[in-house]
Amino acid sequence: xxxxxxxxxNSSRRPVVLLDVDGVINDLKCLWGAPADDHVVVxxxxxxxxxxxxxPALVQWLCSVADVHWCTTWRDRAxxxxxRHLGIDPLPVVDDGTNDRHVDWKAAAAYSLAxxxxxxxxxxxxxxxxxxxxxxxxxxxGVEYVDTASGSDPLQVLTAEMIPDWMFGLSSGEAA
Numbered sequence: 421x422x423x424x425x426x427x428x429x430n431s432s433r434r435p436v437v438l439l440d441v442d443g444v445i446n447d448l449k450c451l452w453g454a455p456a457d458d459h460v461v462v463x464x465x466x467x468x469x470x471x472x473x474x475x476p477a478l479v480q481w482l483c484s485v486a487d488v489h490w491c492t493t494w495r496d497r498a499x500x501x502x503x504r505h506l507g508i509d510p511l512p513v514v515d516d517g518t519n520d521r522h523v524d525w526k527a528a529a530a531y532s533l534a535x536x537x538x539x540x541x542x543x544x545x546x547x548x549x550x551x552x553x554x555x556x557x558x559x560x561x562g563v564e565y566v567d568t569a570s571g572s573d574p575l576q577v578l579t580a581e582m583i584p585d586w587m588f589g590l591s592s593g594e595a596a
């Protein structure tokens with residue numbers, strides 16, 4: 421289990437964000453027939469990824485205030501096929517090396533990254549469509565979770581309102 425770290429500066433005190441794609445950036449409602457008028461459709465390996473038009477600015481902002489890592493079943497394909505549509509450079513990828521399409525591997529693969537960031541005094545935020553099933557017993561204490569699939573609408577995507585309030589006080593390069 422590893423997180424590629426060639427992009428990661430261990431001396432940084434910026435928060436770490438673990439970012440999923442499907443159900444976070446990719447609006448799954450559109451797969452079920454919801455209008456895609458306010459979305460950019462990215463075609464990838466026979467799939468359609470529905471990216472809300474506001475999402476590139478939101479993800480770019482996250483990248484400006486935090487060290488963002490992909491934590492997605494897309495793995496490095498997120499860099500190859502989605503990052504450019506978001507207007508961001510390639511991000512480090514949390515990967516367990518198995519190519520498993522289920523999500524069960526994510527917590528174990530992200531554990532050491534989260535643990536070392538927390539030990540260095542950095543905050544860690546995991547943005548995922550958990551569906552009210554937060555992996556609190558599988559991750560180090562102190563990880564904060566943004567669940568885009570909680571509550572009455574399990575097919576939401578990330579919005580600025582879901583971002584922890586403390587992150588809005590950060591500017592580029594600033595520590596939390």
